[in-house]
Amino acid sequence: MRAGRRLVKVDEQLEAVEFINTAKSIYGLSYRELSQILGIPESLLCRYANGDLLPSLDTVSVIKDRLKSMLDLTEVLRRNVVMKDGFVDLNNVLFNPYILRLYQRRIREFFSDLPINKVLTAATDGIPLSVMASYALNARLAIAKQYKDIATEDFYEVGYIADSPPRRVSLYLPKHLLEKGDEVLIVDDIVRTGRTLNALVEMINNAGAHLAGVSVLISMSNSWVEKMRDRNVRIDIILDLGSMRT
Structure with a gap:
């Protein structure tokens, strides 16, 4: 052999x-x-x-x-995601290495045929997922934070209104982490209104990069999905709880 x-x-x-x-x-x-x-x-x-x-x-x-x-990752999430008083607790998921490995396989299954070379997420809860996605696709990792790293001078900066609690939030990403021509996968743990996603898309556009795909662990609404599909972007929602919201 x-x-x-x-x-x-x-x-x-x-x-x-x-x-x-x-x-x-x-x-x-x-x-x-x-x-x-x-x-x-x-x-x-x-x-x-x-x-x-x-x-x-x-x-x-x-x-x-x-x-x-x-x-099946969707079934595993149903059993491990805790919902209480309208809040979603992902501790059983984000800190379980076996579930993270299932997520890694899911990323490889859905996105490995795309020429993705960067994985972008917003700190902090999306970081474990984005690390697994980066490894699955052999892509570099870029994490947008709500503060500027002291060792970096040049940043992309985008702002949006967060809804819980209502406030204006700015995201910063060192420019060397996202460059013109990059093919980008956005990873997010929970999408509620899509505002964070939109901010990350704006960051990608500002860099002259291209959004290739979006991986969402849990979606709490469907309002953002069509907007993303209008961009001809591949979307993978692993657990859709939009119909369960009250």
């Missing part, structure tokens, strides 16, 4: 092992419960999960097929 084919095989085997550990972590499953789901003996699952043994390609197919629906 050629070295390239061997690497592909090992990648598939390691991915299946990661699926086992991901399902075990996210759903709190025991090896006995996983064994019942997969039809694979507990002893083997334990050896796979610990890295003592890699599953055969036939077993890889079984693992992926039977865990596919459980590890």
